Amino acid sequence: MAHTRKRAGATVLGLVAIAAIAFVPATPAQADPSIKDVKARVDRLYHEAEAAQERLHDAELDLADLRSDLSGLEADQDRQDERLEVVRDQASDAVVRQLEGEGISTVGQIVVSEDPGAFLDSLSTMSSFNDLQSSLLTSYDTELEALEIRREATDAREKEIADLTDQLSTDKQTVDDKLAEAKDLLADLEAEERERILASRGSSVRMPSDVPASGRAAAAIQYAMAQVGDAYVYGAAGESAFDCSGLTMRAWAQAGVSLPHSSSAQYGSGPHVAASDLQPGDLVFYYSPISHVGMYIGNGMIVHAANPGAGVTVSGLYSMPYVGAVRPG
Template identity: 85%
Template structure:
């Protein structure tokens, strides 16, 4: 009897254990992604990609300047060659004329010369030619050394920029992969939450009915505002897609002002303006080092090519880490 009770008890315990196990999930439940974390991640990845693109713009501008310098140095070398050749011809002619009378001593030549003063003048001229030639050769050697140093520096910098370009390309590929991952997370969110996230990512604001700009700035503001809703594409500068510095460059071009395709380079395009003195059309800059630019449109708002998820939009002046502002023109 006791043995039977033990068997029944063991069976009951076994059933309880099985029941308990059946209520334990096979794998831990995955927590839903926090929308704030997703927003922070997407913002960070978008900015990393934009910063890489802006550094690439800077590298390309540097390369253009270096190539222009090298072309100027080569032109200087060609002019120096022509000048030296002319002096060499003059000296050669003078030497030949003197060698024609090499059998007569210098004193004898003075004696037999119909015009001894003229002959002495010739010797003086030859001496001047020799001095000039020596000076020119010395200067030319110096210029050649300077040219070689500059050429080596240019070659080194060209290689450096090529390496930087390759590095940035790899970096951008990595960021693109991360962006794809972030977009996958966004796609898994409920539609309502996703729309709310996309609307809040860059601090987009209601577009004003009109912008009270004047002078050349009016043309720039009008162009930038007309692009609201266009796509953001890295390296683009229109017609229907822009990156941040591409938008401001094209906008101010409508006012006859040429700007470089680089946010950090545009920071040097005009006098610095205090935040309290901003006027529509002023360029405003963000992050340290500078890697984003927008255009002030008044009432504490800017228009800018925000990021690939938002495109060209109107946002608050302080929706990103503010650095400063300039007034082009």
């Protein structure tokens, strides 16, 4: 009996041990990303792509300035070439006249000259001419050297910008790849949740029925608000797609104000205003370094080309990291 009870007890303990092992939780698998995580990731990738595009806009503006400088320098060189050619012609004529004098020495010419004083005066004039020629040549050499230095600097800058453009293209491709991955994750979520996150990327505030503005600001706002719902496309400036600085550039162009296609360049395009003094039409800037711009429309709201998910939309003034504001015009 005792032996039987021991066997029974051992059997029970074994079953308990097996049950305990069965209920030990396995190493948890990596959890699927939440809707909040996916949204944050997609938005971050959108902004990385936008920041790269705005840097490219800045590089293109720099290149345009450098090419303009080079054009002016080349025009200076052409004018200097013309001056040098005149000097060369004058010097050539003087040499020919000397040769036609059959090589008579200076002393001999003084002796045979009917007016030695006049001849000596001409020598003085020739000496002054030679001095002038030497001065012009020295000046030309100096300007030519300066031009060559500037051209080398411009060529180096053009290469730098070309390299930057290539790097931005690579960066943009990387972002596109990551964005495609994030969208795949989004597509794997339940349909109802997917619709909710896509809807949340649109305007989260009520569209204003009237924006209090007048004059040029009113014209700019009217244009920007008319684009709400249009697509966001990197580098675009209309007619039906925009990036952030493309929208503000086109909007203020309707008011006769020229702005560069760059958010950071637009930040330096007018007087800065405090957030407490904002007026409809003011440009508002975000992130550090600056890589996004929108237009203030009053009541704590802005209109802007947000990202490829939201397009041109209306958002809160502080929906992104706020940096400052500028009043165009």
